[in-house]
Amino acid sequence: MKTAAIIGGGVIGGGWAARFLLNGWDVRVFDPDPEAERKIGEVLANARRSLPGLGNVALPAEGRLSYHATIVEAVAGAVWIQESVPERLELKQKVYGALQAYVAADAIIGSSTSGYKPSQLQDGFNNAAQIVVAHPFNPVYLMPLVELVTTEVNPANVIDSAKAIITEIGMYPLHLKKEIDAHVADRFLEAVWREALWLVKDGIATTEEIDNAIRYGFGIRWAQMGLFETYRVAGGEAGMKHFMAQFGPALKWPWTKLMDVPEFTDELVDLIAGQSDDQSGHHSIRALERIRDDNLVGMMRALGANDWGAGALQNAHDAGREGEAGLVRSMDGLEDLSQPVLTQSRIVPLDWTDYNGHMTESRYLDAFAQSTDRLMMIIGCDAEYIASGGSYFTAETHIRHIDEVHAGDPIQVRTRVIMGQGKKMHLWHEMYSGERLLATGEHMLLHVDLATRRSAPPAAHIEANLAKLAEAHASLAAPEGLGRAIGAPR
Numbered sequence: 001m002k003t004a005a006i007i008g009g010g011v012i013g014g015g016w017a018a019r020f021l022l023n024g025w026d027v028r029v030f031d032p033d034p035e036a037e038r039k040i041g042e043v044l045a046n047a048r049r050s051l052p053g054l055g056n057v058a059l060p061a062e063g064r065l066s067y068h069a070t071i072v073e074a075v076a077g078a079v080w081i082q083e084s085v086p087e088r089l090e091l092k093q094k095v096y097g098a099l100q101a102y103v104a105a106d107a108i109i110g111s112s113t114s115g116y117k118p119s120q121l122q123d124g125f126n127n128a129a130q131i132v133v134a135h136p137f138n139p140v141y142l143m144p145l146v147e148l149v150t151t152e153v154n155p156a157n158v159i160d161s162a163k164a165i166i167t168e169i170g171m172y173p174l175h176l177k178k179e180i181d182a183h184v185a186d187r188f189l190e191a192v193w194r195e196a197l198w199l200v201k202d203g204i205a206t207t208e209e210i211d212n213a214i215r216y217g218f219g220i221r222w223a224q225m226g227l228f229e230t231y232r233v234a235g236g237e238a239g240m241k242h243f244m245a246q247f248g249p250a251l252k253w254p255w256t257k258l259m260d261v262p263e264f265t266d267e268l269v270d271l272i273a274g275q276s277d278d279q280s281g282h283h284s285i286r287a288l289e290r291i292r293d294d295n296l297v298g299m300m301r302a303l304g305a306n307d308w309g310a311g312a313l314q315n316a317h318d319a320g321r322e323g324e325a326g327l328v329r330s331m332d333g334l335e336d337l338s339q340p341v342l343t344q345s346r347i348v349p350l351d352w353t354d355y356n357g358h359m360t361e362s363r364y365l366d367a368f369a370q371s372t373d374r375l376m377m378i379i380g381c382d383a384e385y386i387a388s389g390g391s392y393f394t395a396e397t398h399i400r401h402i403d404e405v406h407a408g409d410p411i412q413v414r415t416r417v418i419m420g421q422g423k424k425m426h427l428w429h430e431m432y433s434g435e436r437l438l439a440t441g442e443h444m445l446l447h448v449d450l451a452t453r454r455s456a457p458p459a460a461h462i463e464a465n466l467a468k469l470a471e472a473h474a475s476l477a478a479p480e481g482l483g484r485a486i487g488a489p490r
């Protein structure tokens, strides 16, 4: 089991603790705040609610969380130390002094700093080679980006290990080519924030109207294509060059105030805070966090369906986790052909539930369809085969809902081949949470030629694999409920 030490467990340190813990790492925390345990507990509760269902493959079992009275105790055995103390250079350097004395020589020390350059943190320490900036985004347990900033004193093996660990916990290491104050993303955030403060101060728009300008407009676009790809599309068929020719000159017009910062007078602070209270004061911060998390999970899962942006990143992370979750991609991976095939192992995501507070009916079909997709892949009807023109279409489905399941619960689907002959594939899926049977799905599929859209025999290797599974599964007792239908009223 790998161990991470969290030095400073506030908003960001708590998020890092949750991210490591839910990805199976042991986490040791040092924070002198007597309220730290309670605060981290609340962040962790939100993380447990949202992160496990973000992907389509179950996460490993949670690691162990412990709190320690000193830095020296907290860093014992840690291979990653994440410093997230307040953004004050002299405080961070004091912490690095202690870390220099106690951290293992091969451990990595990441700083969450939003603005300091790694050279400012490394300065004067004989273990500078171990110190990097690993700047995350709030909430750390859901947002994938980590800006990894290094200097010439960090050797390649430290940088490679840092990238590998960040990737292992489901995040994306954006390694900057050189260090710069506030890295990449915070420079944008500062520019946008500065401009927004002017717009409020000058009475052009309220905090709520500015937020609407973002969330009804460019904010949604940025979440999926970023800045440059969005503008490339906005240039029409002529693309980026046309876009630059058309809108480049505006950069020199007085559209923005950029470096000019409004003074934080009491009047301006009251104006902004008052408008923010009017806009959102009816929600507690924890409630707003949950609304934010629900939306982030929903958006990232929607991007995943298109294998795009943060969703594509999550899909790649899922693919790397399949083996540990017991999922296979080919017949070679099946240890015992006579047993039903594990075709899904996941946590019920937040966006799969409904007004009745449980997994909604359409998601049972979604889950069973994903299990069918995996079985198709296992017998050889994979992306390459489908691109060559053959696939299966579902002709008939019968789902029985046997027991409830809720967001955050683990589910597994085990699949039997009832019949696999010629064009026909008859599947039986059983969905469990632990030992509890939740639902069954019976599906008849037909192999089709994608060019003619008509049924046609599958390739020989697919037919052979299907027959092998059907024969092996025939030795099991017939599943209870097989062939059932609602039936016409008498």
Ligand SMILES: NC(=O)C1=CN([C@@H]2O[C@H](COP(=O)(O)OP(=O)(O)OC[C@H]3O[C@@H](n4cnc5c(N)ncnc54)[C@H](O)[C@@H]3O)[C@@H](O)[C@H]2O)C=CC1
Pocket (backbone or CB within 6 Å): 007, 008, 009, 010, 011, 012, 013, 030, 031, 032, 033, 036, 083, 084, 085, 086, 087, 088, 095, 112, 113, 114, 115, 135, 136, 137, 138
């Ligand atoms: N809040 C945000 O949106 C983001 C913050 N960051 C960065 O993360 C770092 C932490 O920021 P937040 O979590 O927002 O601050 P915070 O104020 O919520 O948490 C800081 C924590 O550090 C603890 N602390 C203070 N002195 C300490 C010491 N000597 N040793 C161990 N713990 C100590 C405090 O008790 C507190 O719990 C900063 O460098 C900040 O720039 C990075 C990304 C986003």
Ligand SMILES: C[N+](C)(C)CC(=O)CC(=O)[O-]
Pocket (backbone or CB within 6 Å): 113, 114, 136, 137, 138, 186, 189
């Ligand atoms: C405001 N902030 C500079 C601390 C923000 C960040 O560093 C990243 C984030 O989560 O927005």
